[in-house]
Amino acid sequence: MIRRPDASRRSTHDHRTYAAAYDSLKYLGAGIRSGGHAVWIVLLIVSLSACTPIAQIPTAAPRDSGTVEDGPPETASERGRVQRVVDGDSLIVDGRDVRLIGINAPERGDAQHVAAREHLRSLVDGETVYLERDVERRDQYGRELAYVYRDDGTFVNHEMLRAGYAQAYTVPPNVLHALVAIQAEMAARESGSGLWARSELPLEITHLQHDAPGRDEENPGGEWIEIENTGRVAVALENVSIRDEANNVYVFADGDLGPGQVVRVHSGRGDDAPGRRFWGESRAIWNNGGDAAILRDPEGRFIDIWRYEGRPR
Numbered sequence: 001m002i003r004r005p006d007a008s009r010r011s012t013h014d015h016r017t018y019a020a021a022y023d024s025l026k027y028l029g030a031g032i033r034s035g036g037h038a039v040w041i042v043l044l045i046v047s048l049s050a051c052t053p054i055a056q057i058p059t060a061a062p063r064d065s066g067t068v069e070d071g072p073p074e075t076a077s078e079r080g081r082v083q084r085v086v087d088g089d090s091l092i093v094d095g096r097d098v099r100l101i102g103i104n105a106p107e108r109g110d111a112q113h114v115a116a117r118e119h120l121r122s123l124v125d126g127e128t129v130y131l132e133r134d135v136e137r138r139d140q141y142g143r144e145l146a147y148v149y150r151d152d153g154t155f156v157n158h159e160m161l162r163a164g165y166a167q168a169y170t171v172p173p174n175v176l177h178a179l180v181a182i183q184a185e186m187a188a189r190e191s192g193s194g195l196w197a198r199s200e201l202p203l204e205i206t207h208l209q210h211d212a213p214g215r216d217e218e219n220p221g222g223e224w225i226e227i228e229n230t231g232r233v234a235v236a237l238e239n240v241s242i243r244d245e246a247n248n249v250y251v252f253a254d255g256d257l258g259p260g261q262v263v264r265v266h267s268g269r270g271d272d273a274p275g276r277r278f279w280g281e282s283r284a285i286w287n288n289g290g291d292a293a294i295l296r297d298p299e300g301r302f303i304d305i306w307r308y309e310g311r312p313r
């Protein structure tokens with residue numbers, strides 16, 4: 001993998017990302033955090049927990065793709081036609097609402113929303129696609145959860161990540177392709193594609209306290225995210241934003257951060273002070289079961305990500 005000169009300070013986040021992926025798989029009882037055979041062992045356990053016949057396991061292997069293979073895997077056994085692409089992670093197949101597993105594309109109103117939707121359209125609109133299932137068949141909104149493949153074998157969920165039009169979004173127990181999703185997102189980040197076009201601002205997320213002392217909903221101020229100026233000049237914070245996976249957004253209204261200084265943004269309400277801000281809503285923000293914080297500059301360019309896993313959701 002090609003590393004850019006500024007990639008070193010982000011490498012710790014990448015490492016954590018791998019650990020997070022293994023941690024999410026660990027919930028299924030594998031208890032494995034590293035090792036080249038871990039994926040296969042985990043897939044075996046995932047497949048067994050989903051009551052999938054063992055004969056299907058080899059075809060459930062994560063694809064390296066984006067790339068074209070011989071065709072969709074045998075486990076993608078449902079075929080349908082894409083009638084409409086709703087946005088970058090959902091579409092309508094034969095009248096059914098389908099949500100792509102393992103990815104999260106920008107919402108309506110976000111800078112990259114249209115680009116993500118158009119990329120998914122270019123991949124599948126009007127096409128025959130093949131759906132592969134994971135443990136849960138539907139999400140909380142009743143949409144069918146699926147991995148989507150084109151007739152030529154292109155793994156569409158993965159392609160959206162690889163092109164940088166979505167972020168990896170792992171929701172256990174649906175983790176069949178979680179590792180390759182994280183890897184695809186990392187590759188897009190390395191190349192600065194799509195959502196990951198880089199900001200020049202020298203800011204870094206240095207900590208996220210996602211579990212507040214006591215019950216988080218009663219003590220949201222006990223959650224906080226810390227941002228540091230790692231550069232040599234002061235940075236204006238106005239319109240720098242922090243977003244979680246549920247699209248809660250905090251936008252700095254004003255202020256400067258000097259070289260080496262840190263600012264903590266607490267969830268909940270309170271009085272801003274030097275080095276301390278409050279999100280301004282009465283509830284907790286950071287999901288104890290795992291979440292991701294993304295820091296962007298005033299033009300929406302990517303600064304940093306902090307992803308973590310916690311207790312199972």
Ligand SMILES: [Ca+2]
Nearest residue numbers: 210216286288
């Ligand atoms: Ca929390």
Ligand SMILES: [Ca+2]
Nearest residue numbers: 211212214216
């Ligand atoms: Ca707590």
